[in-house]
Amino acid sequence: MKDKNEIDATGPRRDGDHHQEDRRLFLKQSLAMTGLTLTPFSFFNAEPDSYSVLAGNADRVDLSLTINGVKRRLSVDPRTTLLDLVREQLGLTGTKKGCDLGQCGACTVHVDGQRVLSCLSFAVMQQGRKITTIEGLSNGASLHPMQEAFIKHDGFQCGYCTPGQLMSAVSCIREGHANSEAEIREYMSGNLCRCGAYPNIVKAILAVKTSGQSV
Amino acid sequence: MANAHQNPAEPHPSLDRVDGRLKVTGAATYSAEYPFENLAHAVLITSTIAKGRIRTIDAKAAETAPGVLAVLSHMNSPGVPAYGSVKLPAERAPVGTAFRVFYDEFIYFSGQPVAMVVANTPEQARHAASLVHVDYESEKHQTDFEANLSKAAVATSVQRNKTSPFQDYDRGNPDAIYTAEVKIEATYTIPTQHHQPLEPHAIIAVWEADDKLTVYDKNQGVKSAQGNLAQAFKLPRENVKVNSKFIGGAFGSGIRVWPHTVAAVLAAQKVNRPVKLVLGRELMFTSVGYRPFTVQKIAIGATKDGQFTAITHEGTGQTSTYEEHLERTILATRAMYVCPNVSTRYRLLNLDVNTPTWMRGPGDATGMFALESALDELAFALSIDPLELRLRNHADSDPERHLPWSAKSLKDCYRIGAEQFGWKNRILEPQTMKADGMLVGYGMASSLYGFHRHPSKAKAVLLADGSVVVQSATMDIGPGTGTAMTQIAATMLGVNPKKIRFDLGDSGLPDAPGQNGSSTIPSVGSAVHAVCKALKIKLLTLAVAIPGSGFADVRPEDVTVKNGRLFPSADSSPGIAYTDILKHHKLTQVEVTEESKPGAERDQYSMYSFGCHFVEVHVSPVTGEVRVKRVVTCADVGKIINYKTARSQSIGGVVGGIGMALMEESAMDHRYGRYVTTDFASYHIPVHADIPQIDVFFVDQPDPYVNPIGSKGLGEIAIVGVAAAVANAVFHATGKRIRQLPITPDKLL
Amino acid sequence: MKPFHYLRPTTVKDAINALASAPNARFIAGGTNLIDLMKRGLVAPEKLVDINSLPLKKIEQKAGFVRIGALALNSSVADHTIIAAKHPLLAQALKAGASGQLRNMATMGGNLLQRTRCPYFYDTAFPCNKRNPGSGCSALEGINRLHAIFGFSEKTGPPTCIAVNPSDLNVALSALDATVVVQNTQGERRIPFADFHRLPGDRPDRDTTLEAGELIVAVDIPDAPFARNVHYFKVRDRASYAFGLVSVAAALDLDNNRIKTARLALGGVAHKPWRLFEAEKMLVGQPVSETAFRQAAEVAMRDAKAFEHNAYKLKLAPNSIRQALTLAAGIS
Numbered sequence A: 001m002k003d004k005n006e007i008d009a010t011g012p013r014r015d016g017d018h019h020q021e022d023r024r025l026f027l028k029q030s031l032a033m034t035g036l037t038l039t040p041f042s043f044f045n046a047e048p049d050s051y052s053v054l055a056g057n058a059d060r061v062d063l064s065l066t067i068n069g070v071k072r073r074l075s076v077d078p079r080t081t082l083l084d085l086v087r088e089q090l091g092l093t094g095t096k097k098g099c100d101l102g103q104c105g106a107c108t109v110h111v112d113g114q115r116v117l118s119c120l121s122f123a124v125m126q127q128g129r130k131i132t133t134i135e136g137l138s139n140g141a142s143l144h145p146m147q148e149a150f151i152k153h154d155g156f157q158c159g160y161c162t163p164g165q166l167m168s169a170v171s172c173i174r175e176g177h178a179n180s181e182a183e184i185r186e187y188m189s190g191n192l193c194r195c196g197a198y199p200n201i202v203k204a205i206l207a208v209k210t211s212g213q214s215v
Numbered sequence B: 001m002a003n004a005h006q007n008p009a010e011p012h013p014s015l016d017r018v019d020g021r022l023k024v025t026g027a028a029t030y031s032a033e034y035p036f037e038n039l040a041h042a043v044l045i046t047s048t049i050a051k052g053r054i055r056t057i058d059a060k061a062a063e064t065a066p067g068v069l070a071v072l073s074h075m076n077s078p079g080v081p082a083y084g085s086v087k088l089p090a091e092r093a094p095v096g097t098a099f100r101v102f103y104d105e106f107i108y109f110s111g112q113p114v115a116m117v118v119a120n121t122p123e124q125a126r127h128a129a130s131l132v133h134v135d136y137e138s139e140k141h142q143t144d145f146e147a148n149l150s151k152a153a154v155a156t157s158v159q160r161n162k163t164s165p166f167q168d169y170d171r172g173n174p175d176a177i178y179t180a181e182v183k184i185e186a187t188y189t190i191p192t193q194h195h196q197p198l199e200p201h202a203i204i205a206v207w208e209a210d211d212k213l214t215v216y217d218k219n220q221g222v223k224s225a226q227g228n229l230a231q232a233f234k235l236p237r238e239n240v241k242v243n244s245k246f247i248g249g250a251f252g253s254g255i256r257v258w259p260h261t262v263a264a265v266l267a268a269q270k271v272n273r274p275v276k277l278v279l280g281r282e283l284m285f286t287s288v289g290y291r292p293f294t295v296q297k298i299a300i301g302a303t304k305d306g307q308f309t310a311i312t313h314e315g316t317g318q319t320s321t322y323e324e325h326l327e328r329t330i331l332a333t334r335a336m337y338v339c340p341n342v343s344t345r346y347r348l349l350n351l352d353v354n355t356p357t358w359m360r361g362p363g364d365a366t367g368m369f370a371l372e373s374a375l376d377e378l379a380f381a382l383s384i385d386p387l388e389l390r391l392r393n394h395a396d397s398d399p400e401r402h403l404p405w406s407a408k409s410l411k412d413c414y415r416i417g418a419e420q421f422g423w424k425n426r427i428l429e430p431q432t433m434k435a436d437g438m439l440v441g442y443g444m445a446s447s448l449y450g451f452h453r454h455p456s457k458a459k460a461v462l463l464a465d466g467s468v469v470v471q472s473a474t475m476d477i478g479p480g481t482g483t484a485m486t487q488i489a490a491t492m493l494g495v496n497p498k499k500i501r502f503d504l505g506d507s508g509l510p511d512a513p514g515q516n517g518s519s520t521i522p523s524v525g526s527a528v529h530a531v532c533k534a535l536k537i538k539l540l541t542l543a544v545a546i547p548g549s550g551f552a553d554v555r556p557e558d559v560t561v562k563n564g565r566l567f568p569s570a571d572s573s574p575g576i577a578y579t580d581i582l583k584h585h586k587l588t589q590v591e592v593t594e595e596s597k598p599g600a601e602r603d604q605y606s607m608y609s610f611g612c613h614f615v616e617v618h619v620s621p622v623t624g625e626v627r628v629k630r631v632v633t634c635a636d637v638g639k640i641i642n643y644k645t646a647r648s649q650s651i652g653g654v655v656g657g658i659g660m661a662l663m664e665e666s667a668m669d670h671r672y673g674r675y676v677t678t679d680f681a682s683y684h685i686p687v688h689a690d691i692p693q694i695d696v697f698f699v700d701q702p703d704p705y706v707n708p709i710g711s712k713g714l715g716e717i718a719i720v721g722v723a724a725a726v727a728n729a730v731f732h733a734t735g736k737r738i739r740q741l742p743i744t745p746d747k748l749l
Numbered sequence C: 001m002k003p004f005h006y007l008r009p010t011t012v013k014d015a016i017n018a019l020a021s022a023p024n025a026r027f028i029a030g031g032t033n034l035i036d037l038m039k040r041g042l043v044a045p046e047k048l049v050d051i052n053s054l055p056l057k058k059i060e061q062k063a064g065f066v067r068i069g070a071l072a073l074n075s076s077v078a079d080h081t082i083i084a085a086k087h088p089l090l091a092q093a094l095k096a097g098a099s100g101q102l103r104n105m106a107t108m109g110g111n112l113l114q115r116t117r118c119p120y121f122y123d124t125a126f127p128c129n130k131r132n133p134g135s136g137c138s139a140l141e142g143i144n145r146l147h148a149i150f151g152f153s154e155k156t157g158p159p160t161c162i163a164v165n166p167s168d169l170n171v172a173l174s175a176l177d178a179t180v181v182v183q184n185t186q187g188e189r190r191i192p193f194a195d196f197h198r199l200p201g202d203r204p205d206r207d208t209t210l211e212a213g214e215l216i217v218a219v220d221i222p223d224a225p226f227a228r229n230v231h232y233f234k235v236r237d238r239a240s241y242a243f244g245l246v247s248v249a250a251a252l253d254l255d256n257n258r259i260k261t262a263r264l265a266l267g268g269v270a271h272k273p274w275r276l277f278e279a280e281k282m283l284v285g286q287p288v289s290e291t292a293f294r295q296a297a298e299v300a301m302r303d304a305k306a307f308e309h310n311a312y313k314l315k316l317a318p319n320s321i322r323q324a325l326t327l328a329a330g331i332s
Helices: A004-009 A015-034 A082-089 A147-150 A164-174 A180-187 A198-211 B020-025 B122-129 B148-149 B158-159 B224-234 B259-271 B280-285 B363-381 B386-392 B409-421 B481-493 B520-544 B580-584 B645-662 B722-734 C010-018 C033-039 C074-078 C081-086 C089-096 C106-112 C168-175 C277-283 C290-301 C313-329
Strands: A061-067 A069-077 A108-111 A116-119 A130-132 B040-046 B052-058 B068-073 B113-119 B133-138 B168-173 B184-192 B201-209 B210-218 B242-243 B275-278 B294-302 B310-318 B341-350 B433-435 B438-450 B456-463 B468-471 B500-503 B561-563 B565-569 B590-596 B609-617 B626-634 B693-696 C004-009 C025-026 C047-051 C059-062 C063-068 C179-184 C187-192 C214-221 C228-237 C246-255 C258-267
Touching: A015 A130, A015 B561, A015 B722, A061 A108, A069 A082, A082 A108, A108 A164, A116 A164, A147 A164, A147 B020, A147 B294, A164 B020, A180 A198, A198 B645, B020 B561, B040 B122, B040 B259, B052 B068, B052 B113, B068 B122, B113 B122, B113 B242, B113 B259, B113 C258, B133 B158, B133 C258, B148 B341, B148 B409, B148 C059, B184 B363, B201 B259, B210 B224, B224 B242, B224 B259, B259 B275, B310 B363, B341 C004, B363 B386, B363 B438, B363 B481, B363 B645, B363 B722, B386 B409, B386 B438, B409 B438, B409 B693, B433 B693, B438 B722, B456 B520, B456 B722, B456 C168, B481 B500, B481 B520, B520 B565, B520 B580, B520 B590, B520 C010, B520 C106, B565 B580, B565 B626, B580 B590, B609 B722, B626 B722, B645 B693, C004 C010, C010 C025, C010 C047, C010 C179, C059 C081, C059 C258, C063 C168, C074 C089, C074 C106, C081 C089, C089 C228, C089 C246, C168 C228, C246 C313, C258 C277, C258 C290, C290 C313
Parallel strands: A061 A130, B040 B275, B210 B242, B310 B341, B468 B500, B626 B693, C004 C047, C025 C047
Antiparallel strands: A061 A069, A108 A116, A108 A130, B040 B113, B052 B133, B068 B113, B168 B341, B184 B294, B201 B210, B201 B275, B294 B310, B433 B438, B438 B609, B456 B468, B456 B590, B561 B565, B609 B626, C059 C063, C063 C214, C179 C187, C179 C214, C228 C246, C246 C258
């Protein structure tokens, strides 16, 4: 279990490492002891495939989930992200791909009511969950108060980050983090906007929050 | 002082964005979002070396991977007809050759497209792309700007063109700088910075027939894209359709048709299916241009009371080995202030990189960072208030062209900005203002941007129900083109904006310039103005023909409009409804098309927009972190069409300028000639928490000479000067002059 | 991305067995780093074991320690009443990291395993010892503004890796002397936090001492008197949503303005969270004072060494230590 190379590699070569190193060695010894006080887990030697819950093949996995109130039964490539599922397969292109690496917030959707990044989640991991995309934010023809506020306060220019900003803005209020301009700015910082609509977005969120409307 | 949380009142009400509902509901359709049966997905493979040749491409594993339709490269490209065939022996492209994708084996920059995988699904395409193995033969590359600066030279295109504005320029005595009473001299460096719009560049290419191409492409000019693609594929122009109705930001990255667009068109030809290509964020650093790395040396000489006696400005920008990208870097210095002796020099440095392109405020944002920083340095040297120094050197007419300004209210901008900001509370001496343990700095800078107007056409159609459709092949990359045009048409025609539809972003519409150089409102706004005027006259003619209508002998200039009705004068009669005019003549619609273009006024007046920015920063003495606490910006761009969208555009420019000043830097590892900043985690743009409330003011007076609507563009001037204002504020807070952007904490510690 | 088999076990036992039977299998929880790595081809599991259905989300007060389940979300931990009351340092560190969305996805266990953000690690066109041992460290003579000033070895040649651990959570857990609880087919193993993350040594590819097939099930934080005088101080290139240039977790137990116990750890300076044991020792018994804090910072920095672009950290780190201690002590 011990990596002896590691001890060599981190040997006490400079004064500053001594304290770290001494402690490491001490902890390694105590670790070795705790390692011995193992709880017996008899079940760990079961045959490898008895655990299988959802042993899909690498091509397709069945998936059922609810998107914007509609229950869907799908078959997906396990590699498909939630973002690519809604955009490429379901035609819900309101959710945007800005970076595909979880660094811009354009792909923000709600999963079971919580804002998350759909680009950093595989679709297959959403089994049984309720997804809300921008297309499901408004109630039929009438816009969500946050959508109204974005229009009124001009909280966008090109519109590409807007669905993500909106989904995040709604969560920001629901999470209780929209009590001041400063707090809104901090809790909305995961949503980049290159057009620079930030001040107007903050105004829109604050307006909805202070109006007391249900979000 | 203005309450930082309140925006100034609007003099006239603004229309909400006409496409607002589409954008907030996710119904706005961007280039990658058009559904097609049988759509194939493409992924680009790009070079990992900066210079050399492709030795071999092993695509066997990729070609046999599930779902793969083709692996495209120079080995098997159907070829772009305009490229011609490769002449043997193959040679590297000479300067002035636009990059030819999948053409030959030469590598010009790291990140160059070398192959493309097309497959049934995006997942299959991405996986197959990872299976393609490209073997290169490397050559020694040069990408380090500062290390190669001595090789910079006058661009060959400038050498050939004796009237180029980039020729060496001397006004007065070029040696006057050496005898100035007071002189400052400094070198300013701006690293490569990238547009990075939130929407990555994307295209769906569809060959409708062997000689008919349709593309849904992210670009800033459907007409120029149409022309470029028609030329590249040797098709009649009308056989190419370009659709770009919604653009998720561009800031200049969409002005050209880039190689990846051509690559997708080739792929669609190869697999005979619609092909979609969406650039990954990392490819957005090497595929669609950037603001070039630039070094500028400025010297300003002045009298002791701050009158400029000489300015010299030398600027050198980066370009690729195959193309020369020139921008205005040193040009503003000739026109901005009154000064008898001005010299400018402009040089280019060819490196093994991709070609830069225009990025918001191209050249001027770069040059004015240097000039306006240098002015601040001189103000400090002279112990003169920086605003006062600018007023003492205000140019009442264009000192370069010796022409009157068409309009200039820069002094009003200074006054409004200073009052609203509370500039008078600034203590002259740096490092004297503090708050909550932070060093406080006030900085300001001027802004200017040249006026651009291009010939534009617009069509207006009045329908039997009184609604109006206005069309022009203009674009909206974000500023709200459709909203402004609707507002112009609504005012001109007296029609409720809700009954007006404005169509844009389609190459089938009447000719209009691309959206660049802040030219849309001046050009297309004038065309919409003209076509609405023409429609009004046509309606008058039709009304005159209606017996008893009361329009006989009415002069067109006396006609007024309101609520969809035509009135013979401002104060009389019930008038006649447009719908009744059509009904009487049994017309289902009335249609007019007009062109509007600039005339001789350009030779009589010098045309610029002017403005200024005031910035307060707080700098942590512990960490060197800079936070912008408030900004007041004021611009004179002639008449404001829509305050709401104009204000947003100004705010956006300031936000871009804050990014430019404080965080944006595309860093390259020159050992590999390759960027290490390849995503939004390593290339920082401002987030919500970086941006305070920003107060925007406009002089809002029509410029009488630029065009019929009196409006100049706003997109560029909004960012020009912002970086200098921030840097000047940082100096005021800390006493440290940072001449190399971005101003990150390490530079202030 | 290479195709993979997807499994979603519902018990810890099944999850561990799923990995035990496949050498190239990986657990996935929040996915906020793993999916990023998979997209870039840096990790290519044949089997992906989704552990989100395991019952490992609880945050509980136990006898003498708080146990945080490995699947507790960063946002749940940051907003939890037990954490707010007993370990506000942890809440501060969590809120200083990532974004609202990411904190709703990222789990406690996953955060411990977050890979470095060194750009050379992420781009396969560059040599990188962490990605491809033996290929070289590109950062060493490359662009190393964000890199380590502690913890790399020059004993047997140039440092193998100067990447830093990017996690804010780890810095706080290091200061709080947490224990990582893991399970493998043999049973449970408890790893003291200081031993969980590794220095690069000659295995820069290994960030932690977690063995193949082991599953993190919880993090235990021993009860400690750090409910009040704590501060997580983070310096970054922009105001939010950025990895730290330097961060400091500081916790003090004060008795009438005298320091009874001190905990200090640095982030953004080494391959692992960098606990400052000697500075802590130096502070014990001292009165709260600028002098004491300055001395602690000096002690902390004794063996720091900078590279071409990160010399600023030699000043930023001690400044930040002093500031964090000052804020933790509640003096201005």
